[in-house]
Amino acid sequence: MILTNTLPTTTTLNGVAVTVNTPADINAPIGFTAVSNGESWVARPGPNTVVSALGVPAASSTAMLDWSQYSFFSFTATNAFTLAFANAQIGQVILIQITAGAGATTWPSVSWFSGSGGAKPTTTSLSVVVAVVCTAYNTFSAFQIATTS
Numbered sequence: 001m002i003l004t005n006t007l008p009t010t011t012t013l014n015g016v017a018v019t020v021n022t023p024a025d026i027n028a029p030i031g032f033t034a035v036s037n038g039e040s041w042v043a044r045p046g047p048n049t050v051v052s053a054l055g056v057p058a059a060s061s062t063a064m065l066d067w068s069q070y071s072f073f074s075f076t077a078t079n080a081f082t083l084a085f086a087n088a089q090i091g092q093v094i095l096i097q098i099t100a101g102a103g104a105t106t107w108p109s110v111s112w113f114s115g116s117g118g119a120k121p122t123t124t125s126l127s128v129v130v131a132v133v134c135t136a137y138n139t140f141s142a143f144q145i146a147t148t149s
Contacts, residue, residue: 049095057081059103067092067134077101084108088134095145096130113143121147 006021052070057063059079068087074097085108098105098121107120110132121128121144129146 056101065094065096067094071095072097075099077103077105079103080105082106085132085134085138085140088138088140090134090136092134094132096132097127098130099127108140109138110140110142113141 008019009022010017010019012018049072050070051072051074052065054063054073054075056076056078059081061079062082062084063075064084064086065073066086067089071093072095076099078101080103083105105120110120112120120142121130127148128144130142131145132140132142135141
């Protein structure tokens, strides 16, 4: 990965000394992640979040949450639908914002921490934010981290 900094470096090509720009940064500093600004990479304090707004999933559909593409998902639970996870890596964390709705959401196999009552959140009159952690292959733990009315 090349960040925005480059340094002039003199090298010899076919016996001729030439000066070229080479990367000054190869990796982002610890605690930072690389983010593209459209031209090059810049280091930003992490974590950086890529958002997927799913809207209102259709009734009886499956909403696929691809962990390799996004780290923050949002949807309105108006209809009954199923959530599915794809491409989760062990240790990875995603956030899910669920806007109030009367629909039932079927979750993948998730162990809910006791901080959220040991069960998935209900969203009939609330909006919630849930953190989901991949703890092993196809194994997830989750907890509710915020609630609004």
